[in-house]
Amino acid sequence: MNLLRLPWIELAIVIACVGSAFISLLRDPNRAHRWGILFMGVSFLCTFLGWLGFYEGVPPEVAPAFSIQHRLFGREIFALDELSAPLVPTIALIHFLTTMATARTHMRRFSFSWSLSAAALRISTFCCSEPWILIGLLSASTIPPYVELVNRGRPTRVYVLHMALFVVLLVAGWGAVELSGHVPSSAPWWAVAPLLVAVLVRSGTVPAHCWVTDWFEHASFGIAILFVIPLSGVYTAVRLVLPICPPWVLESIGLFSMVTAVYAAGMAIIQLETRRFFAHFFLSHASLVLIGLEMHNELSLTGSLCLWFSVMISLGGFGLTLRALETRFGRLSLADYHGLYEHCPMLGVCFLLTGLASVGFPGTLGFVSTEILVDGTIEAYRFVGVVVVATAALNGIAVIRAYFLLFTGSRHVSTVSLGIGLRERVAVLTLSALVLGGGFYPQPGVATRQRAAEQILLDRAERHEEAGVVSRTKPLGPGHDVEPEPRRQPRAETSTARE
Amino acid sequence: MSEQSYWLSFLGIVVVASPFVATIVLGVSSLLERKLSKPATTRLVYTMILSGLLASIAILVSMLMSGTRHIAIDLGNWVAIPHHYHFSVKFVFDRLSVPFAILSYVLSGTIGAFATKYMHRERGFNRFFVLYTVFLLGMEVTALAGTIETLFAGWELVGLSSALLVAFFQDRPAPARNGLWIWVVYRFSDAALLLAAVAMHHLTGEGDFDVLLGSGTWPYEHSLVSGWDAFVVGSLLTLAAMGKSALVPFSGWLPRAMEGPTPSSAVFYGALSVHLGAFLLLRVGPLLERSWPLCVLVVIIGLTTALFAYLAGSVQTDIKSVLAFASLSQVGIIVAEVRAGFRYIAMVHLIGHACLRTLQFVRAPSLLQDYRTIENAIGNYLPKAGNPLASHASNPNYAWVYRFGMERGYLDAILLEFVVSPVVRGLRRCDALERWWTDFLAGEASRESDQVKPHLETIEELS
Numbered sequence: 001m002n003l004l005r006l007p008w009i010e011l012a013i014v015i016a017c018v019g020s021a022f023i024s025l026l027r028d029p030n031r032a033h034r035w036g037i038l039f040m041g042v043s044f045l046c047t048f049l050g051w052l053g054f055y056e057g058v059p060p061e062v063a064p065a066f067s068i069q070h071r072l073f074g075r076e077i078f079a080l081d082e083l084s085a086p087l088v089p090t091i092a093l094i095h096f097l098t099t100m101a102t103a104r105t106h107m108r109r110f111s112f113s114w115s116l117s118a119a120a121l122r123i124s125t126f127c128c129s130e131p132w133i134l135i136g137l138l139s140a141s142t143i144p145p146y147v148e149l150v151n152r153g154r155p156t157r158v159y160v161l162h163m164a165l166f167v168v169l170l171v172a173g174w175g176a177v178e179l180s181g182h183v184p185s186s187a188p189w190w191a192v193a194p195l196l197v198a199v200l201v202r203s204g205t206v207p208a209h210c211w212v213t214d215w216f217e218h219a220s221f222g223i224a225i226l227f228v229i230p231l232s233g234v235y236t237a238v239r240l241v242l243p244i245c246p247p248w249v250l251e252s253i254g255l256f257s258m259v260t261a262v263y264a265a266g267m268a269i270i271q272l273e274t275r276r277f278f279a280h281f282f283l284s285h286a287s288l289v290l291i292g293l294e295m296h297n298e299l300s301l302t303g304s305l306c307l308w309f310s311v312m313i314s315l316g317g318f319g320l321t322l323r324a325l326e327t328r329f330g331r332l333s334l335a336d337y338h339g340l341y342e343h344c345p346m347l348g349v350c351f352l353l354t355g356l357a358s359v360g361f362p363g364t365l366g367f368v369s370t371e372i373l374v375d376g377t378i379e380a381y382r383f384v385g386v387v388v389v390a391t392a393a394l395n396g397i398a399v400i401r402a403y404f405l406l407f408t409g410s411r412h413v414s415t416v417s418l419g420i421g422l423r424e425r426v427a428v429l430t431l432s433a434l435v436l437g438g439g440f441y442p443q444p445g446v447a448t449r450q451r452a453a454e455q456i457l458l459d460r461a462e463r464h465e466e467a468g469v470v471s472r473t474k475p476l477g478p479g480h481d482v483e484p485e486p487r488r489q490p491r492a493e494t495s496t497a498r499e
Numbered sequence: 500m501s502e503q504s505y506w507l508s509f510l511g512i513v514v515v516a517s518p519f520v521a522t523i524v525l526g527v528s529s530l531l532e533r534k535l536s537k538p539a540t541t542r543l544v545y546t547m548i549l550s551g552l553l554a555s556i557a558i559l560v561s562m563l564m565s566g567t568r569h570i571a572i573d574l575g576n577w578v579a580i581p582h583h584y585h586f587s588v589k590f591v592f593d594r595l596s597v598p599f600a601i602l603s604y605v606l607s608g609t610i611g612a613f614a615t616k617y618m619h620r621e622r623g624f625n626r627f628f629v630l631y632t633v634f635l636l637g638m639e640v641t642a643l644a645g646t647i648e649t650l651f652a653g654w655e656l657v658g659l660s661s662a663l664l665v666a667f668f669q670d671r672p673a674p675a676r677n678g679l680w681i682w683v684v685y686r687f688s689d690a691a692l693l694l695a696a697v698a699m700h701h702l703t704g705e706g707d708f709d710v711l712l713g714s715g716t717w718p719y720e721h722s723l724v725s726g727w728d729a730f731v732v733g734s735l736l737t738l739a740a741m742g743k744s745a746l747v748p749f750s751g752w753l754p755r756a757m758e759g760p761t762p763s764s765a766v767f768y769g770a771l772s773v774h775l776g777a778f779l780l781l782r783v784g785p786l787l788e789r790s791w792p793l794c795v796l797v798v799i800i801g802l803t804t805a806l807f808a809y810l811a812g813s814v815q816t817d818i819k820s821v822l823a824f825a826s827l828s829q830v831g832i833i834v835a836e837v838r839a840g841f842r843y844i845a846m847v848h849l850i851g852h853a854c855l856r857t858l859q860f861v862r863a864p865s866l867l868q869d870y871r872t873i874e875n876a877i878g879n880y881l882p883k884a885g886n887p888l889a890s891h892a893s894n895p896n897y898a899w900v901y902r903f904g905m906e907r908g909y910l911d912a913i914l915l916e917f918v919v920s921p922v923v924r925g926l927r928r929c930d931a932l933e934r935w936w937t938d939f940l941a942g943e944a945s946r947e948s949d950q951v952k953p954h955l956e957t958i959e960e961l962s
Binding site: 007134155156158160161210213214217218263266267269270271272273275276298299302330331332333335336337339341344346350353356361362363367368369371372374375378379385386389392393394396397399401404405407408409410411431432443446450470 | 529530531534567578586622655660666669670676686687693697701922923929939945947948951952953
């Protein structure tokens with residue numbers, strides 16, 4: 001039997017859940033760490049095999065024989081599709097590497113049990129496209145961060161207010177969309193507007209962005225990175241908003257995202273502390289991804305999806321590098337020079353590599369993504385393209401400024417070795433290798449993102465045709481006839497076929 | 500493919516691949532903290548330079564013997580989205596790119612040989628050579644680029660390596676501050692180039708110079724783009740060149756770049772990097788010529804830069820700054836020559852100037868020592884060279900001009916006061932507003948980061 005036929009994604013979720021329950025019983029942080037690495041590693045391996053099976057074209061109809069969800073729900077709820085296939089293993093990988101790179105000094109602070117349960121929720125979320133279940137998962141995924149803040153005795157009000165707003169608007173919005181008729185694409189503005197605001201809040205778009213900086217102020221750095229890096233707000237937009245919304249909603253998201261991208265890039269330059277710098281840097285990139293999504297042409301959408309993947313990898317590595325620095329030196333100020341390069345040169349190099357990859361430096365994963373995004377946005381609206389370029393320039397300045405302040409300009413004296421440990425080394429080198437590998441050989445990644453973009457636009461066009469709405473969407477290029485391959489049909493169709 | 504074109508393609512690839520391989524070997528070994536020994540690094544650098552130089556000379560000889568003026572090596576699409584986008588990698592060997600590629604190898608090779616001795620026992624020996632190979636790779640890619648996307652990739656590599664080399668001496672804040680300033684100028688220059696690349700894509704459907712610059716070989720190409728389009732793309736390219744070549748008003752970064760080690764100052768800011776803007780203008784010359792207002796503007800910028808650099812260079816008190824401004828005045832003239840249509844003269848001027856300046860920069864550190872030796876031998880002071888502006892001391896404007904030169908034209912001060920400071924002040928106000936809003940929502944002071952000390956305690960103090 002072909003091993004790839006097993007329901008790997010379900011196994012990944014189950015293993016993460018079981019691991020979370022098991023580790024919650026352990027009291028020794030060292031043991032919890034070891035078991036955490038094991039469970040998260042196995043869970044990552046399962047998602048990787050699931051991804052491999054998806055691209056190897058394993059026929060979906062073989063899954064029910066082994067599937068737990070078919071027995072439980074009678075249908076397939078969690079499965080990979082063209083959009084989520086590379087994102088899910090990436091999320092699991094970042095969880096795994098973050099768990100692995102947790103230093104002994106931070107083991108008591110980092111909850112491995114909650115981290116595994118959050119991983120299970122995130123994997124489930126990114127494998128799900130059924131609206132109400134997705135909304136449930138997105139709502140549930142706001143709970144572990146709340147528990148983290150409570151456990152650490154930190155203020156929760158800013159986080160709770162924003163997440164409550166997100167959940168309420170999401171539920172109200174989708175409820176209104178369903179109440180307004182059978183065909184969601186004809187939903188009136190009062191039904192779509194709450195969804196739009198929910199996406200903006202979750203993505204940390206200005207003016208609803210303060211929860212992100214506040215979250216980074218109070219949470220442990222590892223947990224903070226894991227919560228934001230997958231860009232759940234963008235995923236919400238793609239699954240719930242993009243297929244049904246009228247053009248004005250997309251334009252509104254694009255406008256808010258554009259302002260946020262430039263504003264956050266500028267704010268990243270003036271920050272005086274590393275976590276706040278990272279938070280703004282992340283917000284700028286998340287907004288860039290949203291800008292591309294909302295230009296709704298195939299090129300910008302492809303660029304945006306490429307950038308999404310690139311941001312997850314590069315900012316994941318960037319965050320882990322900063323976290324490793326924080327483990328050694330405590331929270332770091334950006335008000336003066338620290339000169340840490342001599343103590344941890346590898347962290348310095350990885351900081352530069354991952355930081356520059358996120359701003360689209362040549363030879364790295366982000367280069368082609370940024371190029372395609374700029375090309376696509378200029379095709380749609382020239383001014384937006386200029387803003388994207390300006391944002392990338394500002395973000396580049398922010399990265400190098402932070403590098404100079406942290407790693408140069410002074411001599412730090414210590415008689416204790418502050419070199420990078422083996423586990424941290426493996427974590428940052430793995431992400432650096434992905435950054436460089438994807439940078440030198442980007443075509444396979446771009447091709448999969450293009451197929452995902454085609455699928456999204458096709459789905460949107462079909463819904464609008466059903467509703468008789470004249471869409472401004474441009475799903476296909478001139479003379480470009482696309483017939484999606486059978487295994488890449490939307491999930492609803494494959495489910496019907498199986499039934 | 501004929502046997503000759505096969506060999507030419509092979510040699511062309513060797514020209515670009517040599518620094519690429521060296522960058523990978525040195526970079527990856529550094530990343531894995533398995534640094535090569537100094538002799539191994541030296542051997543690798545020599546091998547890279549020799550192989551690349553010999554290959555480029557072989558191409559030149561072959562072109563001269565066969566009378567070929569243009570060889571294009573198309574490596575195909577690096578990334579392609581059917582009907583929408585493609586990023587093709589193409590290298591062009593013509594009468595502009597081959598001399599510049601050879602010049603880069605000759606000067607980098609000379610400096611490489613010099614640096615292996617000069618940087619001996621320096622803590623950052625390995626770091627220097629990693630950045631050196633990245634720089635050389637960027638120079639070769641930029642020189643030989645057949646598409647604007649390829650040129651952009653090389654352009655960025657040159658920018659990053661330059662900024663990091665300025666901040667090479669990491670124990671002091673001044674190099675880091677100057678490195679950041681240079682990076683900021685380069686970033687805006689890069690942004691202009693990226694926008695130009697995208698604009699070219701939309702005008703011609705691709706970023707290929709052969710398409711954009713029309714038929715003919717350098718310097719007799721004839722661009723098909725004209726009018727407003729030529730003005731917009733040309734302006735963006737000029738802006739990119741101004742940042743990279745330190746033309747007015749971006750001239751302030753050049754003397755700052757002298758914070759780096761002498762070999763990098765010599766090869767980057769004295770010889771190669773500072774000429775890259777002029778090279779870009781030479782490459783896209785036919786496009787710029789389609790817009791006469793732009794031509795006039797570029798000539799004015801070039802001559803203004805030359806005049807400014809002369810005034811500032813006349814009153815500098817350290818040798819590296821004097822050389823930096825002397826370089827700049829020549830670069831200004833080269834840029835004016837390019838736009839005045841004297842392309843061959845500009846190219847010969849560029850090559851000659853780069854070689855002379857490299858020699859002067861490399862000689863600079865030992866000059867004072869030699870002066871001292873001579874003075875000891877003759878038992879007296881050597882005659883002072885004097886201030887070139889001193890003959891005008893009676894002029895009522897002398898003091899103002901002197902001050903203007905000493906303050907380097909107030910260019911950095913103007914940029915700081917009227918561009919950087921307002922932006923930073925505005926952002927700080929936004930930051931204060933965010934603080935107020937978050938505190939209001941939280942019902943208490945919400946920023947833990949306020950308690951972070953600006954300086955690190957040593958690990959012993961922490962324990």
